[in-house]
Amino acid sequence: MITVAICGCGSRGLFAYASLSRIYPEKMKVVAGADIRPERLQMLQEMYGVPADMCFASDVDLLAQPKLADAMIISTQDRQHVGEAIRALELGYDLICEKPISPELSECLRLQDKVHETGRHVVIGHVLRYTPFYQTVKEIITEGKLGTIRTIDATENVGYYHFAHSFVRGNWRSAEETSPMILAKCCHDMDYIRWLADSPCVSLASFGGLSTFSAEHAPAGAGRFCMADCPDEVRARCPYDAEKIYLTGVHGFDRTGDAWPQNVVVSEPTREKLVQALQDGPYGRCVYHCDNDVFDHQTVLMQFENGIKATFTTSAFSQNIYRTIKITGTEGELTGNLEEDQILLRRFGEADQLYDLSAKKSEFKGHGGGDAGLANAFVTLVEEGGEGLTSVDASVESHAMALAAHESALAKGRTILLKDYIEAHRN
Ligand SMILES: NC(=O)c1ccc[n+]([C@@H]2O[C@H](COP(=O)([O-])OP(=O)(O)OC[C@H]3O[C@@H](n4cnc5c(N)ncnc54)[C@H](O)[C@@H]3O)[C@@H](O)[C@H]2O)c1
Known part of the structure; x- marks a missing residue:
């Protein structure tokens, strides 16, 4: 079992990764936490039995203590993560750090350097890799069932009510305060697309905008x-x-x-x-009279070093919240819908094969099972060491893809070479 401290006891801090400790108390125990809202510290005590003297009134107070747990969950807002994570690494914590690492690529690179310097285990909250759905897609590719992959087309349909709540009225409405939408919402998609392509992204171009909520x-x-x-x-x-x-x-x-x-x-x-x-x-507030500026639709075209071409489209304008994927290869095609938890594999000239994954995630609710899946994998990583399913290097690369897409869209679709873009942000 590992012990954890939670820095930022908001929605993610209290209800995402830490909930593993309630499903599997033998794996994780929450022993400390911090939040600037007293009512959230009260909830921390009630939900996880954390003693009052281990509840701190801010990140600064928590990080002024000596190391209180094996690991820390960093789940404050987007622009707070890097400072907290660097201090926590210096104190000797292993980390689950929420995505985005930071809306500034230079800051992401600063954390990457610190992780390499300290050698600690750090997993960024790219939860979709840990879902049975994307793990099965990855397996199908790795087993060669599609032949050589040529294209990946993915969509993220945010849901009209979700978009209005989070990206017009709520926390992620302003790129300046938190992050551009393509980073805040879609760095997950950049992450699994890069993972499925299994090759660095060489170049990308993007179009998008705020079309409606003004x-x-x-x-x-x-x-x-x-x-x-x-x-x-x-x-x-x-x-x-x-x-x-x-x-x-x-x-x-x-x-x-x-x-x-x-x-x-x-x-x-x-x-x-x-x-x-x-x-x-x-x-x-009226959605047409808020102080929002993030894009409500965007599309990204990507090219990978191994020749794979990918597209990704996100939109506020869908009835439901769901993601889809279509992959074509030289021997077959695959389509899937994360929320329906179904993947259809069509190997050319053979009978269709349907993978129904709905039974696999019953005990793990958040993000198609990804929240608890990530926490579970993190516990194994801290206890047993090894490579883990993802690395900070991969996460920084997917953040660079999202930030480059934003920059490209601002420049009306200018093509960006990823390597140059990353180097330009290295201090
Ligand atoms: N991995 C995912 O899929 C996923 C999903 C949603 C959000 N996120 C990310 O997780 C992070 C948290 O999101 P959330 O929805 O929980 O937001 P939230 O606003 O509910 O939680 C943030 C918490 O941090 C607290 N806080 C603020 N300043 C603090 C400080 N100085 N010291 C201690 N606590 C402080 C706030 O009071 C709040 O309770 C964000 O970066 C967000 O982008 C990730």
């Missing part, structure tokens, strides 16, 4: 806060209406109770607390 697209007469001052006839036609999303719609409190995204709007949600928070709080 004042010029507001319906005539729209208010500033849906429930406080937007006319009923405008709200009736608006799928992004905060009352529908958080209270009455398919994912709202009346149907799903206090689950996500309600538990981001207020801690331990009740209907009354939500109604109050939506009157004039950030999540009650």
